[in-house]
Every structure is written in structure tokens, then in C-alpha cells.
Amino acid sequence: MTQEKMRTRIDGGLVWTGKAMQPLSLVIENGKIAALVPPDQAQTHPAEQVANFFGQWILPGGIDLHVHISDGSETFFPGSCCAAAGGITTVMDMAPFHACVTPEQFKAKVALAEKECVVDFGLIAGIVVAQEDLNHLAELDKMGAAFFKIFMPADPPITTQILWSAIQIAARTGLRLALHAEETACFQNVSDWGDPLAFPHSRPPVAETSAIAQALEMAHAAGAPIHICHVSSARSCELIAWGKAHGTDVTAETAAHYLIFNEKDFARYGARVKTTPPLRGEQDSGSLWAALADGTLDALACDHYTECFSAALKEPLAIESAPAGIAGLETSLPLIFAEGVSKGKLSLERFVDVTSKQPAHLARISDQKGSLEPGKEADFFVIDPGEEWKVQSQGAFSRISTTPYENWTLNSRITQTWLRGQQVWDGKNILKTAGYGRWISSRSSGQ
Ligand SMILES: [Zn+2]
DSSP: OOTTTSEEEEESOEEEOSSSEEEOEEEEETTEEEEEEOGGGGGGSOOSEEEEOTTOEEEEOEEEEEEOSSSTTOOHHHHHHHHHHTTEEEEEEOOSTTTBOSHHHHHHHHHHHHHHOSSEEEEOEEEEOSGGGGTTHHHHHHHTOSEEEEETTOSSOOOHHHHHHHHHHHHHHOOEEEEEOOOGGGOOOOSOTTSTTHHHHHSOHHHHHHHHHHHHHHHHHHTOOEEEOSOOOHHHHHHHHHHHHTTOOEEEEEOHHHHHOOGGGHHHHGGGGOOSSOOOOHHHHHHHHHHHHHTSSOEEOOOBOOTTOOTTOSSOOOTTTSOOOBOOTTTHHHHHIIIIITTTSSOHHHHHIIIIIHHHHHTTOTTTSSSOSTTSBOOEEEEETTOOEEOOSTTOSSSOSOOTTTTOEESOEEEEEEETTEEEEOSSOBOSOTTOOOBOOTTTTOO
């Protein structure tokens, strides 16, 4: 009997049922959830392997719609180990510019990731930064791309013509356009890089909001599905809420760093918190929490990107020359659990919605993933809501050498991660080898 064919039963845990945490036994067969049964009926489901989780919480595995693990200084193996250690069981990987825009590139990337990943993965086509990058998107949609992505502040910047063509392709194919929304015409020259606020001031909120406003209007007119990446400001949330209320098919994500930090943190953390769009004011962070809670924002994504740091580099570069990007795969879920759920800013239901259920729906894989119900793949993480731990880059799986969260103490630790019924992370070690992760095609759900 292979490990996959084995029946496993997990007793003693509290399981998220979609509405509440309940003491239930989880019965897993062939990598899928076979049943959720009350503890007194567990014995009626004999299993070859029985584990007891002793009151720990079992939540659906994280699905992250926005990671760069084939980009920057990360690669699929360490990047996917970061995901597993952070409770994320499926990642949607972005490509470098022009790197996943043809069928040949797409196939090669699936083959490479299948060899290296320890968690499941999907692919985002792109990154589109030129007109010719749009040529094969209908084929990539049929091949199973989750989204396609445009990076507006490319060099040269995306033209209005390219954006409009992309939105029409999204309308025609149904393949959702993920947008890095920043209008470079609104960028400001910096005269004094010694000012800690120089970087956020160089890319003011209007760069993001004007780009979102334009994209919303175009998407509305064309009937196109669009997704706004890494929303940073309160005003952007207002625009997205307005679009949703008026029938535009717009979805949006934010990342932990916009919720937890604000622009004042540049004085303390410098390039460690450099990302684009930049961190905003304290009131923006408050609005982002509210938008995540009320459904204006659909997903939490970490935008894991590590070019800013390398193993050899103990300190990041000066703010003006450092590449932008923050590592997040290992810390995103425990941070938002600690700062959001534990502090009452986000209900547990919304936490699960934005980390698993809605990302599965948006990536068109919700027939397989995104909830703990019979028939779904047994992807989950186990969190001990009382176990404190300290974030440390040493011993982390990422190839980065440091993180802005270094030495932060969080109140809840991810003690295990399971993917398709098998344990991938035991709180200390990755238990699977490269290649355990599978490609999850976004057409497989037939939605
Ligand atoms: Zn990104």
C-alpha cells in the first residue's frame, strides 16, 4: 500500500468547518478528505495511521495568489519550502518580465516547478510589459494559467493602448488580468534620499489610485475580470468598493506588510520595507484591515520577493538603490493570525476566506482546494494559538538573509502543514523532497 492510498485519521484537533471551529476527527483517504466525524464516532473509521493533535487548530491550507519564487534571488525549492513552513500549500507563481508569455515558456516552467516544488503550484502568465507579450494569452488560458499579470511601471511604462488591449483579452477569454497598478506619470523626483519618507513620496498614492480608476473604467466597459495586486491605500479600497457596487468584475488583494507597517517604518527598517507600491500612512493600514474584513479586499497575498537580499548580504542596500521586495511566505499567515485574528481586527471566518477559500475560487481551483470538506484535497495547516515563537531569518528556508520581522515574537505558531493528506512540515523540518508539489491547472475545475 502506498502512503497515498493509506487511510489516515486525525483525532483531537479543532477543525474549521466553514463556519466555526469544532472538535472533529478528520478522515483522509487517497489524499482527500473522506469524512469529518464527531470524536465519539471516530472509532467507526479505522485507519492505518492515526494521529492526535491535542486541541490544536486545523485550518485550510493557505493559497497565495502572488509570489515570486521563480524570480529575484529565490528559486522553486527554497521558495516552496518557505510556503510549507508558513502554512501555504498552494502558490501561484509570477514570472520575471516576458518569461511566461508563450506556450513553450509555460510548459517549461511547469516542468521545472514540478521537479522542484514541495507544495502545489499554479502559474500566472506574464509578466506583460510590452504589446507582443499579449500575443499568446488565449492559448495560455487554455493551458491552465491562473491569471495574467501586467506591470504598469515597467521601463518603458505600459501604454494605455497595451492596457486596453489586455483588458479586451481578459474580457474575451475570461482569464483574469492581475494589475500592478501604478501610473508613472504621477511619480516624483527625489531631491533628498536622506529623508526617510523619500521613497514613499516618490511614488505617491495618486499613482496607484489613478491607475486603478482607469483600469476599473476600462474593465467595466469591456466586461473584463480584473484583479488589483497589493492594494496599499485607503482611497484605492474606496475605488474598488465602488467598482464592485457598480457591477465591475474586480477583485483585489493586499499583503501583510501594508497592514502591519506604515511609511513611518522607513525610518527604522529602511530598505527592509521597500516594496512597490510603497507603504502608506497609518490610517491607510487601518482602512486595509477594514477592507479585508468587509470583503472589499478578497485575498491576502504575500508578494514574496527576495532580490533585495542575498545570502552574502547582511544588510540591504541604501533605499534608493535597493531592489524593492519583501519576503513573506513564511510569515504571512502567522503574522495576520497574530495581528488580525488575535487582536480582533479580522474574524477567523474572514481569515480563512482571504487566505484560502477566495483565492481558490479566484484561481479556479475551488473544486479541489480552499476548504476542509469531503472530496477536497486534504491540504491544511495546524496552528497552536498559544505557542509563542520568534521570527528569525537564521534557519528559515528562504535564500534571503534577513527580514523586517526579525526577532518579532508572534503568539501563534504553525506546527504542521499537510498537503494532499501527507505531512510536509513538522514545525522544524520539511518532510518531503523536491517534486512532491504538483501543478494545479486552473482549467481543471471547469469553471
Ligand atoms: Zn509582485
